[in-house]
Amino acid sequence: MHTKRIIPxxxxxxxxxxxxxxxxxxxDAGNPVELAQKYAQAGADELVFLDINxxxxxxxxxxxxxxxxxxxxxxxxxxxxxxxxxxxxYALLQAxxxxxxxxxxxxxxxxxxxxxxxEFGSQCIVVAxxxxxxxxxxxxxxxxxxxATNVPTLSWAxxxxxxxxxxxxxxxxxxxxxxxxxxxxxxxxxxxxVAIPVIASGGAGSKNDFLNVFREGKxxxxxxxxxxxxxxxLIGELKNFLSQNNVSVRKSDTNIKP
Amino acid sequence: MNVAIxxxxxxxxxxxxxxxxxxxxxxxxxxxxxxxxxxxxxxxxGVGEASSAMNYLQNRGLDKVIRSxxxxxxxxxxxxQLLCKHSEExxxxxxxxxxxxxxxxxxxxxxxxxxxxxxxIENLRSELFSNVVSGSYVYYVHSYYAxxxxxxxxxxxxxxxxxxALQHKNFYAVQFHPExxxxxxxxxxxxxxxxx
Numbered sequence: 306m307h308t309k310r311i312i313p314x315x316x317x318x319x320x321x322x323x324x325x326x327x328x329x330x331x332x333d334a335g336n337p338v339e340l341a342q343k344y345a346q347a348g349a350d351e352l353v354f355l356d357i358n359x360x361x362x363x364x365x366x367x368x369x370x371x372x373x374x375x376x377x378x379x380x381x382x383x384x385x386x387x388x389x390x391x392x393x394x395y396a397l398l399q400a401x402x403x404x405x406x407x408x409x410x411x412x413x414x415x416x417x418x419x420x421x422x423x424e425f426g427s428q429c430i431v432v433a434x435x436x437x438x439x440x441x442x443x444x445x446x447x448x449x450x451x452x453a454t455n456v457p458t459l460s461w462a463x464x465x466x467x468x469x470x471x472x473x474x475x476x477x478x479x480x481x482x483x484x485x486x487x488x489x490x491x492x493x494x495x496x497x498x499v500a501i502p503v504i505a506s507g508g509a510g511s512k513n514d515f516l517n518v519f520r521e522g523k524x525x526x527x528x529x530x531x532x533x534x535x536x537x538x539l540i541g542e543l544k545n546f547l548s549q550n551n552v553s554v555r556k557s558d559t560n561i562k563p
Numbered sequence: 564m565n566v567a568i569x570x571x572x573x574x575x576x577x578x579x580x581x582x583x584x585x586x587x588x589x590x591x592x593x594x595x596x597x598x599x600x601x602x603x604x605x606x607x608x609g610v611g612e613a614s615s616a617m618n619y620l621q622n623r624g625l626d627k628v629i630r631s632x633x634x635x636x637x638x639x640x641x642x643x644q645l646l647c648k649h650s651e652e653x654x655x656x657x658x659x660x661x662x663x664x665x666x667x668x669x670x671x672x673x674x675x676x677x678x679x680x681x682x683x684i685e686n687l688r689s690e691l692f693s694n695v696v697s698g699s700y701v702y703y704v705h706s707y708y709a710x711x712x713x714x715x716x717x718x719x720x721x722x723x724x725x726x727x728a729l730q731h732k733n734f735y736a737v738q739f740h741p742e743x744x745x746x747x748x749x750x751x752x753x754x755x756x757x758x759x
């Protein structure tokens with residue numbers, strides 16, 4: 306049976322994992338390679354690494370970090386942050402990333418989505434959308450959420466799907482860091498208007514929040530950072546809880562005969 | 564153990580090399596016929612598009628080399644599809660090891676395509692799945708699938724039942740990514756390497 310995915314997200318800054326509240330106030334959350342391995346063993350289905358301080362100077366640091374992660378990790382992972390060209394994508398995929406995530410660059414130049422999906426295949430192109438509600442309409446935000454655009458989130462989601470994105474990573478900036486639950490209405494609206502998987506992000510605080518985002522939010526996957534980094538929710542327990550509530554999940558590898 | 568990985572215009576072979584390394588095997592990425600022919604094992608990976616991959620293989624004569632291999636061969640993802648007879652992707656004649664057609668998932672049944680994520684494998688009937696129980700989860704990313712036939716050694720259901728794995732003589736193939744399928748994937752790769 307096809308399963309819903311649980312995805313820990315590691316925000317990377319200068320080679321370390323960090324976590325902030327509402328995109329600011331960063332605190333150190335550990336070594337990304339060690340955390341990646343820990344999560345794979347704990348039963349994470351996939352990982353996302355976002356380079357939140359992407360600059361040309363630290364691009365080579367990121368590439369070597371990606372290589373290091375790929376060499377130890379036996380589950381898929383996505384890398385995002387400051388990716389703006391075919392050569393960026395090529396370098397990250399060569400280093401061992403399974404998928405890349407683009408955000409601001411796609412808003413600036415939507416053709417980039419077509420170009421990347423044609424060149425590398427839709428399966429490895431994730432379009433990240435940061436959304437925030439302004440006067441009851443959701444609008445796309447860029448630059449780590451700092452810049453508002455006049456593009457409605459729903460029409461942008463449809464457009465990135467039509468241009469060949471393989472998945473959408475939808476982050477609600479209203480919910481992010483609050484631990485009050487995912488933004489269910491916008492997640493459901495996006496998930497129902499595109500025929501590609503939607504990863505919900507922002508706001509996870511309890512196991513129930515995950516249940517709700519799969520049931521009411523219609524998400525295919527749910528992403529969270531701090532609740533996992535600080536051990537507030539254990540992935541194994543979360544999956545048991547979801548499974549008890551009839552959400553299909555991959556239970557950790559108990560299927561190998563001794 | 565000498566494991567050759569077919570080098571062609573389809574990506575991400577790096578993760579296959581890393582997965583082998585975690586099992587203590589150094590793979591060789593090559594398009595040289597003599598190295599492919601003399602390796603103990605050959606892995607034919609691939610993430611990409613069928614018609615351009617077939618063109619690339621034919622232009623370099625690699626299609627004939629792959630068909631002529633006699634040691635255990637493992638196709639992965641696009642590799643499985645290229646080992647079939649025909650693919651709807653670009654309406655392409657493929658290598659024809661498996662007498663099966665590769666079709667696109669129907670998109671009119673309310674399910675999302677590509678099929679991305681973890682799904683279970685059932686009806687396991689090959690030593691490739693030694694120590695792996697039916698219902699184990701593996702990682703998939705694909706929009707095309709091979710239909711079920713006599714070569715099917717495992718199946719998965721997504722929208723419809725399809726071949727999760729195939730075997731004909733020395734040729735094995737899996738639609739999922741063992742290199743990304745956690746401990747289950749490692750066990751399957753280990754079985755392929757240890758096969759006598």
